Amino acid sequence: MNMIIGGHMSIGGGFRDAPARARDIGLDAMQVFTKNQRQWIAKPLNMEDVHGYMENMKKYDIKITVAHASYLVNLAAPDDEKFKKSIDSMLHELQRCDILNIPYLVFHPGAHMGKGEKEGLKRIVDGLNSIIDKMENINARIAIETTAGQGTNLGYKFDHIAYMLDNVSDKSKVKVCMDTCHIFAAGYELRSKEGYEKTMEEFEKMIGFENLKVVHLNDSEKSLGSRVDRHAQIGRGYIGKEGFRNILNDFRFKDIPLILETPGGEALYGEDLKMIKEILGGG
Numbered sequence: 001m002n003m004i005i006g007g008h009m010s011i012g013g014g015f016r017d018a019p020a021r022a023r024d025i026g027l028d029a030m031q032v033f034t035k036n037q038r039q040w041i042a043k044p045l046n047m048e049d050v051h052g053y054m055e056n057m058k059k060y061d062i063k064i065t066v067a068h069a070s071y072l073v074n075l076a077a078p079d080d081e082k083f084k085k086s087i088d089s090m091l092h093e094l095q096r097c098d099i100l101n102i103p104y105l106v107f108h109p110g111a112h113m114g115k116g117e118k119e120g121l122k123r124i125v126d127g128l129n130s131i132i133d134k135m136e137n138i139n140a141r142i143a144i145e146t147t148a149g150q151g152t153n154l155g156y157k158f159d160h161i162a163y164m165l166d167n168v169s170d171k172s173k174v175k176v177c178m179d180t181c182h183i184f185a186a187g188y189e190l191r192s193k194e195g196y197e198k199t200m201e202e203f204e205k206m207i208g209f210e211n212l213k214v215v216h217l218n219d220s221e222k223s224l225g226s227r228v229d230r231h232a233q234i235g236r237g238y239i240g241k242e243g244f245r246n247i248l249n250d251f252r253f254k255d256i257p258l259i260l261e262t263p264g265g266e267a268l269y270g271e272d273l274k275m276i277k278e279i280l281g282g283g
Contacts, residue, residue, distance in 0.1 A: 003248060004028050004063055005217070005276065007260040007269045015100065016052035023060040025269045029257040030065045031106070031214075034096040037070045040089045045099055054101060064257050066143070066177075066214050067097050069107035075127030076110030076120035076154055083123070086110075087130050090142070094131075097140035104143045104213050106177045109155040109164065120154050125167045132170050143177040143214050148185035148229035156186035156227065158206040165211060176211045178203070179261075180239060180247060181218035181232070187225035190243040200250070209252050217258040219244070233262045234272045235279065245279050 006029025009018040015032065022030050035042030057065065070093065073086045090107065097105050110127075112120025128142065144164055149156025155164075161176060168174045180190065188202075189195030203209070219237030221230035235241045247253065260272050 001249065001251065001254060003253065004255070004257045005260070005273065006030050006064070006066075006257050007266065007272075008032070008068070009266060014046065014049040014053075016049050016056060019053065019056040019060040019062045021266060022062055025266065026273050027260075027269065028061075028063050029259065030062055031068055031259045031261070032065060032102075033070070034067050034093050034100065034102070034105075035070070037068070038072065039070065040072060040085050041092050042096075045096060050099060065100070065102050066104045066106060066257060066259065067093065067100075067102045067140075069093050069105055071108070073107055074110040074113075075107075075124045076112045076115075078113055078115045078119075078123070083127060087127055090131050091134055091138075094135065094138045094140045094142070098138055102140060104141050104175065104177075106143045106145050106214055106216075108145050108147060108153065109160070111152040112154060113152055117154060117160070120152070121160060121163050124154065124164055128164065128174060129169045132168060132173050135170075135173055141173055141175050141213070143175045145177040145216070146179050146182050146186070148179075148182040149227040150185075150229045156182070158188075158202055162206040165207065175213040176207055177214040177216060178212055179216035179218060180243075181216070181220040181237070182229060184220045184224060184239050184243070185222055185226050185228055185230075187227075189224060190239050190246060192242075193246065196243070196246040200252070212256060215253060215256055215258045216261050217244075217247070218261050231262055233264070233268065233275070234260070235275045241275075241279050244276070248276060248280055
């Protein structure tokens, strides 16, 4: 079974060269930041770079690029100024995604900062609805990322994600990104056949695979249920080869981009690909 394997790529030198670097590594897909992830708003995109990027996407046969939103975004923020900045930043990035022909913007839903999960989840929905109200002419879609639940981060339970999907004003504009490290650290078993099937059955029941558009393929440095977000290279963490054998042989992930965000980034993605081939080969 052929899977679409990608990796988070640097755009330090522009978007144009990223597809060639991805193909050189052996990747079929990419994830990028559309701007400096530590900035709220960025200067306009260089259209010459954008055109070069689009040409190279075709030239190097990269199947899909997804974007990751700024780490500054916190739609659960109790502070009104931070909340508004988060909404504006998301809209800014969705517009940049459209210019780059990127279909999904992945984002961490946010941290309630001591206000409690119930209030935080309501705040996220309010933020998403404010964004949706201004998305009439935007084609890109939002993908809520599952989290490890570190600190006061929300989205570490499938029912958190389900609540967001159930309460947004337009479900067609909001989808989901599953991070394997995050769900494992949040307490969802992936290693045993029984545990894996139970996790995926719960995901299907609460969220639905029809809403899953991106997967972050990462092992975990920390143990099951640790609620600590520390990525490890594939097969070298607590999820291990058995966990990834379950994931990589699951037909439900066949047409979904599986994006590496493993330590070492581009320099070590080749090692992750080698491990993936070994796992798929039964090693």
